[in-house]
Amino acid sequence: MKTVLITGANKSIGFEAARQMLQHGYHVYLGSRDLQKGQQAADQLKAEGFSEVEPIQIDVTDSASIAAARQALGQKNTALDVLINNAGILGEPSQPALTSRIGMIKEVFETNLFGVIEVTQAFIDLLQQAPEPRIVNVTSGLGSLTLHNDPSWKYYPVKGAAYQPSKAALNAYTIMLAYELRDTAFKVNVVDPGYTATDFNHHSGPGSVSDAAARLVKAATLGPDGPTSRFFSDDNAPETGISPW
Template sequence: MKTVLITGANKSIGFETARQLLQQGYYVYLGCRDLQKGQQAVDQLKSEGLQHIEPIIIDVDALDSIQEARKILGTKTKSLDVLINNAGISGSFPQTSLDTDPKVFRQVFETNFFGAINTTQAFIDLLRQSPEPRIVNVTSGLGSLTLHNDPTWKYYHVKGAAYTSSKAALNAYTIVLAYDLRDTAFKVNVVDPGYTATDFNHHSGPGTVPDAAARVVKAATFGPDGPTGQFFSDDNSPETGISPW
């Protein structure tokens, strides 16, 4: 049975991603910062008949928490097939380039960028033990620098200085990560789940959580001939599903 660790998975898109992967036969380690909330999420999925799941405490803002999660997971499995870096925050809005407190930038980058890096580096040894390891970094369509510089883009005026920068940085890291793992069985990609109605955006998005999670699941389950080093976004590029960087 393939295994997957999903950070920030006790609610919203992460939770639905866990559900869909369970339905496909994966064993899910549901990453959460709060054990009670994580256990509630696990209990909900088990009540649906999805039994191969357990919570793992992991706060991606804290390196010691990530390292402890790695230690615990190492006692449960000798390999990890999929890592989904889903945990993320938006920071306070509005975020202009001149007025946003640098503390907000640091806070957002700590979760969205450094959190993903620290988690990837902590679990890379378990991933290397999988015959078909997959890493999915959950990004945003707002992380596209190309589109942000295009006045005709539908989200051109949505400029969250800290959030946009953090996702663009995550995209850049993913490109290098995919390059460094190019001669291995790894598939490393970033996925924009789309403008989805969640508490992340006060339920303002038009997309649904199941559709958003399905995009993440698709990249997590690529076969050996699947792509790597790509930025997938049905929202940015509905024709091809591949967003410009």
């Protein structure tokens, strides 16, 4: 049975992605910073009839927590088929470039960029043991530098000094990672789940959690002929599904 680790999976899009990966026949390691919340989420899925799910404590901003999660998962499996780096934070509501707190910007980058890098590096050896490994980094349509410089873009005024740059940096890291793994069976992509109604944005988004999670799952289950080093975004590019970087 194929396996997947999803960070930040105890609620919202991550939780729904866990449900949909279970529906695809995967054994799901439901990553949660708070193990009790992770257990509650896993119990809910089990109550729905899914047995192949178990919580795993992982705080992507804590090196010791990441190392412990890697050790725990490695004791259960010799390979990991899919890593979905879903955990992320928004930061303060207002993020002007000239006055945002440096500490707040660092906090956002710690989760949205450095956490992804450290988790990926920690689990890469298990991923390399899988026949067709997949890495999905959850980005945002707001991470497109090309579109942020286009006054005609619908989200052009939505600027911020922390969240948007953190996702742009995540996109850049993903390109570098995909390049390093280009001659392997890996597929490494970023996915914009779309402007979705979640706790993340006080349920202000028009999109559904189900649709958002389906976008992650689609990239997580790409076949051998699927693309790598792509920025998937139905919101930014409804015709092609591929956003400009």
